[in-house]
Amino acid sequence: MAAWGKSNRQSADEAKERLKLVLIHDRTDLSQEELSIMKNELLAVISRHVEIDPDAVRISMKQEGREQKLTADIPLKTSQRRRIG
Amino acid sequence: MAASVVTITSGKGGVGKTTTTANLAVALAEEGQKVVCIDGDIGLRNLDVVLGLENRIVYDLVDVVENRCRIRQAMIRDKRLEELYLIPAAQTRDKSAVSPSDMIRVCDELRSEVDWILIDSPAGIERGFRNTIAPADMILVITNPEVSAVRDADRIIGLVEAEEKGPVKLIINRVNPGLTKRGDMLTPDDVVELLAIELIGIIPDDENVVISTNRGQPVALDPKSRSGQAFKNIAKRIKGETVPFMAIDEKGDFLSKMAGLFKQGGD
Numbered sequence: 001m002a003a004w005g006k007s008n009r010q011s012a013d014e015a016k017e018r019l020k021l022v023l024i025h026d027r028t029d030l031s032q033e034e035l036s037i038m039k040n041e042l043l044a045v046i047s048r049h050v051e052i053d054p055d056a057v058r059i060s061m062k063q064e065g066r067e068q069k070l071t072a073d074i075p076l077k078t079s080q081r082r083r084i085g
Numbered sequence: 086m087a088a089s090v091v092t093i094t095s096g097k098g099g100v101g102k103t104t105t106t107a108n109l110a111v112a113l114a115e116e117g118q119k120v121v122c123i124d125g126d127i128g129l130r131n132l133d134v135v136l137g138l139e140n141r142i143v144y145d146l147v148d149v150v151e152n153r154c155r156i157r158q159a160m161i162r163d164k165r166l167e168e169l170y171l172i173p174a175a176q177t178r179d180k181s182a183v184s185p186s187d188m189i190r191v192c193d194e195l196r197s198e199v200d201w202i203l204i205d206s207p208a209g210i211e212r213g214f215r216n217t218i219a220p221a222d223m224i225l226v227i228t229n230p231e232v233s234a235v236r237d238a239d240r241i242i243g244l245v246e247a248e249e250k251g252p253v254k255l256i257i258n259r260v261n262p263g264l265t266k267r268g269d270m271l272t273p274d275d276v277v278e279l280l281a282i283e284l285i286g287i288i289p290d291d292e293n294v295v296i297s298t299n300r301g302q303p304v305a306l307d308p309k310s311r312s313g314q315a316f317k318n319i320a321k322r323i324k325g326e327t328v329p330f331m332a333i334d335e336k337g338d339f340l341s342k343m344a345g346l347f348k349q350g351g352d
Contacts, residue, residue, distance in 0.1 A: 011269045015232050019271075021277050022232075023239050064279045066246065 019058045028068050035061065042072065051077040088121075088194050090202045091323065092221035096237030099206030100229045101258035104294055105316070106205040108305040112320035114169035119199040121160060121170045123191070125217035126207035127182055130174035137301020138163060138171050147175035150187045156194055165306065168199075170322065175351070180212040185219035192220035201323075210244060218250055223323070225285065230271040231261045239280055254285040261290045273330075283319040286319035287330055288312050 013054045024029060031039070046052055058073040094108045103126075110122040123146060124132035133139040144159035149172065156172075163169040172191075174180060192202055204221070207213035218224060224245055228238035238255075245253050257273050264270035277284050291312035297304045302315035305320075311331070318328045 012265075012271050012275065013268070015271055016275050016279065017233055021234055022236055023279060026240065027243060044151065063279075063281070066242070 020063065024063060024068055028061070030061075043074075046074060053077060088192075088196045088199045089222045090196075090204065090220045091225060092125075092204045092206055092217045093209065093224045093225045093227060094206035094214060094217065094241055095227040095234070095345065096210065096241035097228070097234045100227050100234050101256075101288070102208075102227050103131045103135050103205050104204050104298070104303075105225070105227055105256060105258065107303045108204050108313070108316035109303040109320050109323070110140045110169055110337050111135075111163075111303045112317045113201050113203075113323070114163070114322070115317075117167065118201055118324075120174060120194055120201045122171045122203040122205065123200050124174035124205050125183075125188070125213060126205060127174045127213065128176065128179040129207065130176050132171060132205045133161075134301060135298055136171055136249040138173075138305060139301070140265070140274050141158055142173050142204055146154045147173045147178050147182045149191060152169075156191065157320075162346075168296060170199075180207065180216065180304065183214050183216050186293065188216045189220045190260065200275070201208075212242065213240075214244075218248065219243060221250060224250060224253045226253055226282070227256045227258050228276065230261075230265070230273065230276055231259055235271070235279055242280060242282060247330065252283070254283050256286040257284070259287045259290040260287055267294060267350075281332040284330075285322050286315060288315040288319075291332070 005019060042059065043052065043054060052074055056075045060071050062069050062071055091109075093102050093109070095102050106122055110120045114120045114122050116352065122132060122136075125146075127131070127147065131147075133142060138161050141161045144154040146159065148154045149159045158312050159172050161173065163171065188204075190281040195202055202220075204217045206217035226238050226241055226245075228234045242253055245251060254275065257276050261270055262274065265272055273284065273287050289311050291310060293304050293307060293310040294312055297307070297310075304310045305316045307313050315331060318331070319330045
């Protein structure tokens with residue numbers, strides 16, 4: 001099976017990536033689904049105040065030492081770039 | 086001579102708490118320290134067998150807590166070393182027999198008599214765990230470089246932080262150099278990055294540990310064993326000395342006394 005060829009070298013990497021996600025969710029007690037809902041609500045609130053490009057939005061959870069951080073990268077559409085009329 | 090109370094815990098069972106408690110106790114005693122270790126795993130005691138002292142139990146921790154004996158009567162003296170004592174757990178009771186304040190009281194009584202009190206925590210996050218962290222001045226979290234152990238260790242660290250107890254330091258046990266080199270085992274750096282606490286020891290997986298438990302002769306007594314050397318290094322670091330971590334060489338074996346691969350020189 002192809003899976004055993006290259007992936008053997010990366011099972012530790014896979015473990016690490018999985019653990020990163022698992023630990024964040026364990027620590028914050030937020031499931032993937034709840035996080036998704038929260039992101040959508042965030043975007044809705046921000047959209048009420050400024051125009052954003054939803055496709056360019058990046059919201060993620062990161063670990064910094066023992067702390068968890070929610071990082072949002074939300075490009076805003078400035079008024080000069082809005083189309084008139 | 087006020088003792089430091091060190092609790093050894095993990096969350097997950099079977100990662101090496103009892104083995105570590107026994108061997109750190111031996112290593113510290115070999116350095117001339119006066120050590121009492123306490124088995125906090127009421128109902129599932131094992132520190133006695135790992136130390137090879139199971140035939141000398143007369144009184145146990147619950148007898149002390151329930152005032153059926155004086156604390157000195159429950160202290161089994163290890164005849165192999167100058168000043169190493171064990172207070173065993175009770176086997177026919179459970180964790181509810183002891184409370185966190187009981188543990189604090191017992192440790193307070195011992196503090197002026199010894200240099201170190203090492204407490205072997207049971208697995209889990211319930212009463213037994215809470216009992217053993219209550220009196221702690223320092224907490225050592227043991228993990229293995231694998232997914233379940235690391236996850237449980239993280240939970241334990243979170244609980245310890247929530248109780249505002251600390252400092253918490255990490256021991257990574259059962260490191261397999263071959264698997265690590267092949268990319269099929271989390272490296273100590275990976276584990277430290279995920280758990281984000283200070284590393285105090287790395288212990289290689291060692292067949293000698295099984296043999297030593299079979300005989301009731303902790304590996305730290307064997308100058309030829311790699312894991313024994315690792316336990317001795319941790320004992321020195323607990324005392325505040327700087328000791329380089331053992332490194333993996335190209336062939337995948339451990340070399341002793343070389344810093345090399347692991348960047349955590351935070352001794």
